Amino acid sequence: MLEIETLSLRYGRHLALENVSVKIAEGETVVILGANGAGKSSLLKAIGGLARPVAGSKISLDGQSLLGTPSHKIPETGIALVPEGRGVFGDLTVEENLLLGANPKRARATEAERNALIFDLFPRLAERKRQMVRTMSGGEQQMVAIGRALMSNPKYLMLDEPSLGLAPIVVTELFAALKRVQKTGVALLLVEQNVSISLSIADRGYLLEAGHIVGSDTAEALKTDAAVQQAFLGGT
Ligand code: ATP
Numbered sequence: 511m512l513e514i515e516t517l518s519l520r521y522g523r524h525l526a527l528e529n530v531s532v533k534i535a536e537g538e539t540v541v542i543l544g545a546n547g548a549g550k551s552s553l554l555k556a557i558g559g560l561a562r563p564v565a566g567s568k569i570s571l572d573g574q575s576l577l578g579t580p581s582h583k584i585p586e587t588g589i590a591l592v593p594e595g596r597g598v599f600g601d602l603t604v605e606e607n608l609l610l611g612a613n614p615k616r617a618r619a620t621e622a623e624r625n626a627l628i629f630d631l632f633p634r635l636a637e638r639k640r641q642m643v644r645t646m647s648g649g650e651q652q653m654v655a656i657g658r659a660l661m662s663n664p665k666y667l668m669l670d671e672p673s674l675g676l677a678p679i680v681v682t683e684l685f686a687a688l689k690r691v692q693k694t695g696v697a698l699l700l701v702e703q704n705v706s707i708s709l710s711i712a713d714r715g716y717l718l719e720a721g722h723i724v725g726s727d728t729a730e731a732l733k734t735d736a737a738v739q740q741a742f743l744g745g746t
């Protein structure tokens with residue numbers, strides 16, 4: 511269980527998150543819905559050790575606190591982040607980018623097996639394994655970013671707006687791959703503005719508004735929730 515409790519985060523005087531509590535069980539898919547600037551990326555950054563929360567915040571994995579764990583050690587704990595903007599290395603090939611993800615100790619024994627799994631998930635990466643990543647399309651680069659995160663053998667995969675800037679057909683393809691990742695038992699923590707597709711793969715969701723959790727429910731219930739409809743799905 512990944513548990514975030516009373517998490518607050520500030521940038522100077524700006525309180526980006528206040529008293530945020532979110533739980534993700536093993537194998538579960540949870541989506542955080544929120545408008546631009548709501549604090550979604552900040553939440554993932556705090557879990558990933560990329561931003562330091564205010565005292566009194568708690569982030570733990572299976573009862574062990576993650577606070578103070580530097581970002582480069584987080585993959586060792588079984589948590590992987592696909593950051594907004596992907597964070598891939600454009601001047602390296604697909605293969606080289608994937609290999610960078612296999613660095614954690616927990617990943618080394620299963621490197622070949624995981625590589626095969628990723629090429630099975632994204633056949634396009636197998637066809638282009640020697641291609642420089644900067645010459646690839648946005649969708650392909652997102653596949654590389656997800657593939658690299660999966661190379662670390664995560665139990666929890668965090669994705670920051672994977673659909674951003676991609677054509678609808680590519681988004682559909684990516685989410686089909688994420689469904690297959692779910693079936694391997696990996697828990698997903700998804701931050702998205704594409705509400706309908708993310709609710710279609712999620713078990714539960716939270717609504718984040720101006721740094722506060724203002725609601726949470728099952729994905730089924732959120733699909734028909736009036737506030738969600740109004741805020742995100744173009745309802746009235
Ligand atoms: P988006 O979808 O636009 O990325 P978000 O929900 O992910 O939005 P965050 O990126 O977490 O939101 O930002 C939350 C708030 O904190 C915003 O008001 C943002 O301007 C501010 N913020 C984020 N990063 C920093 C930073 N490094 N320094 C100062 N303020 C920041």
